[in-house]
Amino acid sequence: MARILVAMxxxxxxxxxxxxxxxxxxxxxxxxxxxxxxxxxxQKKGACCAGQDIHDARDVADxxxxxxxxxxxxxxxxxxxxxxxxxxYARGETPVPCIRCNQTVKFRDLVALAxxxxxxxxxTGHYARRVDGPHGxxxxxxxxxxxxxxxxxxxxxxxxxxxxxxxLGGYPDKAAVRVVAARLGLAVxxxxxxxxxxxxxxxxxxxxxxKLRPDAAAPGELVHADGRVLGAHDGIARYTVGQGRGLGxxxxxxxxxxxxxxxxxxxxxxxxxxxxxxxxxxxxxxxVNWLIDPPVxxxxxxxxxxxxxxxxxxxxxxxxxxxxxxVLLEAPGIVAPGQACVMYDRERVLGxxxxxxxxxxxxxxxxx
Amino acid sequence: MTTGLSLDxxxxxxxxxxxxxxxxxxxxxxxxxxxxxxxGRAARRLLExxxxxxxxxxxxxxxxxxFTAGGTEANALALHGLSAGRRVLVGATEHPAVLRAAPGAxxxxxxxxxxxxxxxxxxxxxxxxxxxxxxxxANNETGVLHPxxxxxxxxxxxxxxxxxxxxxxxxxxxxxxxADSLALSAHKLGGPKGAGALLLRPGLDPTPLIAGGGQERGxxxxxxxxxxxxxxxxxxxxATDQAAARLAPIRDAIEAAIAAxxxxxxxxxxxxxxxxxxxxxxxxxxxAETQVIALDxxxxxxxxxxxxxxxxxxxxxVLAAMGLGGDAACTIRMSLPWNxxxxxxxxxxxxxxxxxxxxxxxxx
Numbered sequence: 001m002a003r004i005l006v007a008m009x010x011x012x013x014x015x016x017x018x019x020x021x022x023x024x025x026x027x028x029x030x031x032x033x034x035x036x037x038x039x040x041x042x043q044k045k046g047a048c049c050a051g052q053d054i055h056d057a058r059d060v061a062d063x064x065x066x067x068x069x070x071x072x073x074x075x076x077x078x079x080x081x082x083x084x085x086x087x088x089y090a091r092g093e094t095p096v097p098c099i100r101c102n103q104t105v106k107f108r109d110l111v112a113l114a115x116x117x118x119x120x121x122x123x124t125g126h127y128a129r130r131v132d133g134p135h136g137x138x139x140x141x142x143x144x145x146x147x148x149x150x151x152x153x154x155x156x157x158x159x160x161x162x163x164x165x166x167x168l169g170g171y172p173d174k175a176a177v178r179v180v181a182a183r184l185g186l187a188v189x190x191x192x193x194x195x196x197x198x199x200x201x202x203x204x205x206x207x208x209x210x211k212l213r214p215d216a217a218a219p220g221e222l223v224h225a226d227g228r229v230l231g232a233h234d235g236i237a238r239y240t241v242g243q244g245r246g247l248g249x250x251x252x253x254x255x256x257x258x259x260x261x262x263x264x265x266x267x268x269x270x271x272x273x274x275x276x277x278x279x280x281x282x283x284x285x286x287x288v289n290w291l292i293d294p295p296v297x298x299x300x301x302x303x304x305x306x307x308x309x310x311x312x313x314x315x316x317x318x319x320x321x322x323x324x325x326x327v328l329l330e331a332p333g334i335v336a337p338g339q340a341c342v343m344y345d346r347e348r349v350l351g352x353x354x355x356x357x358x359x360x361x362x363x364x365x366x367x368x
Numbered sequence: 369m370t371t372g373l374s375l376d377x378x379x380x381x382x383x384x385x386x387x388x389x390x391x392x393x394x395x396x397x398x399x400x401x402x403x404x405x406x407x408g409r410a411a412r413r414l415l416e417x418x419x420x421x422x423x424x425x426x427x428x429x430x431x432x433x434x435f436t437a438g439g440t441e442a443n444a445l446a447l448h449g450l451s452a453g454r455r456v457l458v459g460a461t462e463h464p465a466v467l468r469a470a471p472g473a474x475x476x477x478x479x480x481x482x483x484x485x486x487x488x489x490x491x492x493x494x495x496x497x498x499x500x501x502x503x504x505x506a507n508n509e510t511g512v513l514h515p516x517x518x519x520x521x522x523x524x525x526x527x528x529x530x531x532x533x534x535x536x537x538x539x540x541x542x543x544x545x546x547a548d549s550l551a552l553s554a555h556k557l558g559g560p561k562g563a564g565a566l567l568l569r570p571g572l573d574p575t576p577l578i579a580g581g582g583q584e585r586g587x588x589x590x591x592x593x594x595x596x597x598x599x600x601x602x603x604x605x606x607a608t609d610q611a612a613a614r615l616a617p618i619r620d621a622i623e624a625a626i627a628a629x630x631x632x633x634x635x636x637x638x639x640x641x642x643x644x645x646x647x648x649x650x651x652x653x654x655x656a657e658t659q660v661i662a663l664d665x666x667x668x669x670x671x672x673x674x675x676x677x678x679x680x681x682x683x684x685x686v687l688a689a690m691g692l693g694g695d696a697a698c699t700i701r702m703s704l705p706w707n708x709x710x711x712x713x714x715x716x717x718x719x720x721x722x723x724x725x726x727x728x729x730x731x732x
Contacts, residue, residue: 003665029665034680069661070680116658116727117665 002120003027010053012181012188013125015060017167019184022064030068032057035077036199056188073105080104086212089237092265093338103155111160121165128153129169137162139291139349142169151307154342154352155289209237220268222250236263239270241336279332285325285341288353294318302344311344372667373715378508378703384558390602391560394595401592415592418601425604428567434587435597438564439535439553440465445566446531446549449574454500457492459484460689461507466533481640482512482690493526500529505537509686509701510637511646520546539607540643558706559603563596615704616644618712623647625717645704650695654727657681659700668719672700
């Protein structure tokens with residue numbers, strides 16, 4: 001029997017994790033992060049800071065008979081996740097807040113808390129597999145490719161990974177998890193999956209970014225890659241490289257469809273181009289977290305450049321001096337700066353980092 | 369949850385056996401105190417006996433005791449009902465029951481030891497017209513006692529009303545004289561949850577928050593919760609200041625033992641007059657949240673900061689007002705119950721030492 005801290009979101013996945021570990025006889029301690037003022041997020045004056053998810057998590061813990069705590073993480077979440085979200089847009093890049101959240105309030109802080117509480121492990125409801133390999137813990141894709149969340153865990157350090165447990169990683173699908181929830185008598189068994197970004201429940205992230213970084217909402221021009229001005233925009237935060245929607249009359253250049261090819265934060269310009277011009281075979285990755293010993297020679301692997309895509313073949317060269325990895329794609333793809341590049345050897349995650357804008361010189365945000 | 373050590377009396381005191389017996393007896397009384405008939409009269413008798421007992425225990429006349437649903441409502445009734453035409457001045461370390469009932473109030477600063485800054489109170493009273501001042505007799509997080517008699521003197525000089533939130537002090541320390549109204553809570557002195565009272569100086573007549581059927585002399589509508597009130601009265605009789613004083617040596621021994629084993633530990637408010645049962649214990653660099661959880665997992669129940677319905681450990685406005693800065697977030701509250709076991713010192717100090725050892729190990 002081990003004492004295990006379980007990060008409980010109030011959803012079915014982490015509830016099942018807590019239930020399974022308790023059933024196995026472990027000394028389970030539940031913790032739910034209060035990450036933002038729910039009442040303020042839904043813009044209801046006087047509403048409780050805790051959303052329904054916190055109440056659901058507490059009900060599940062009561063049902064399981066395990067201690068449960070609500071951890072106030074509003075400040076750190078606002079600074080390191082929401083702040084980074086807005087700052088990334090203001091730089092003309094597209095953030096991945098779920099990775100920042102896992103990296104900071106979840107794994108960095110909860111692993112530390114778990115140690116302080118005398119826990120032997122931290123378990124979460126993520127769909128990924130932690131495999132004990134010959135050189136320590138390895139991160140692998142979940143058995144269910146539709147649910148696999150390994151992309152969002154790529155910033156987890158090797159130390160954190162050694163301490164982590166992902167009991168759902170081997171489940172064939174979500175339905176199987178719901179069956180367990182029902183067997184355990186958990187009221188959340190039929191709860192719908194969470195959607196979108198948790199701190200923008202209405203899905204309108206641009207107003208949040210505007211509030212934090214008004215510069216990201218300043219108007220500017222939509223220009224063709226050849227220099228022609230095609231229109232105007234009201235804020236670079238609304239655009240992501242590869243995007244085709246929301247361009248208005250600038251969507252078409254004659255009978256040629258245009259897409260966002262670049263976001264120039266300094267000049268507040270959105271550069272548009274035909275799809276073919278967006279594709280590249282080269283990408284630069286910074287802030288790299290290796291889950292293997294950092295490779296001294298180029299490695300052939302597969303990479304994911306965004307959360308929802310199948311891995312593509314690539315060769316990655318790591319430069320420890322600059323802290324940057326150079327990615328050569330076998331087939332051209334679209335690189336959206338700010339998104340994560342996660343490297344795989346078949347099922348195993350080798351490491352990951354964040355895509356840099358082409359030609360960006362970056363020494364301040366290199367690997368930690 | 370019967371095993372373990374509960375040192376969180378300022379959240380709620382364990383029910384006293386006298387109170388339990390009174391609640392059970394009152395549950396069998398069928399009448400409504402407002403009814404004309406014999407059953408009503410019997411209920412009325414019990415209610416008025418309780419009113420008399422509260423007045424006898426805490427001072428004042430029985431007819432000036434207004435029963436409420438608890439301390440929060442008693443404070444709200446005073447702040448809403450006595451503030452017409454008056455500015456409201458409240459201490460910076462007051463309970464949310466007060467702060468949120470007086471959102472437009474001027475906050476009065478406290479000194480580093482947690483006691484109200486009397487010079488600031490004097491200046492605030494001198495600044496403009498009639499005022500209603502609200503101060504707590506004892507602070508819930510530190511146990512620090514405000515110099516209520518001195519504040520009452522100032523209020524008297526400027527014609528201000530003084531409402532005292534005596535929720536934590538009642539039953540634990542002699543209540544200061546000079547207040548125009550006092551708020552009490554049953555469960556903070558070993559009675560049941562669900563009853564409280566506002567004690568008024570003769571002649572004061574607050575505007576009711578709930579008019580209802582005119583119960584409580586028109587000052588608080590709604591049928592009185594007789595079992596809770598009967599338990600309240602029984603607990604008030606049992607909660608003597610002398611009995612509470614026995615807790616001070618236990619509290620002092622805990623502080624001495626912690627100071628001996630952890631030189632970095634501090635006790636905010638220790639230099640001021642305090643309740644005998646309360647200690648704020650500051651362990652620099654260790655979030656109160658971690659401390660409270662680690663102690664709970666070890667079977668020792670304490671708390672920290674402001675209680676929140678979400679259950680999270682909130683930031684302490686009390687310790688912030690005392691100028692503790694970041695250390696405010698590293699302070700827990702240990703509050704001995706009326707029936708604190710003899711071995712509280714050894715058990716608490718052992719658990720606290722183990723907790724400190726665990727969190728220091730990671731830091732090392």
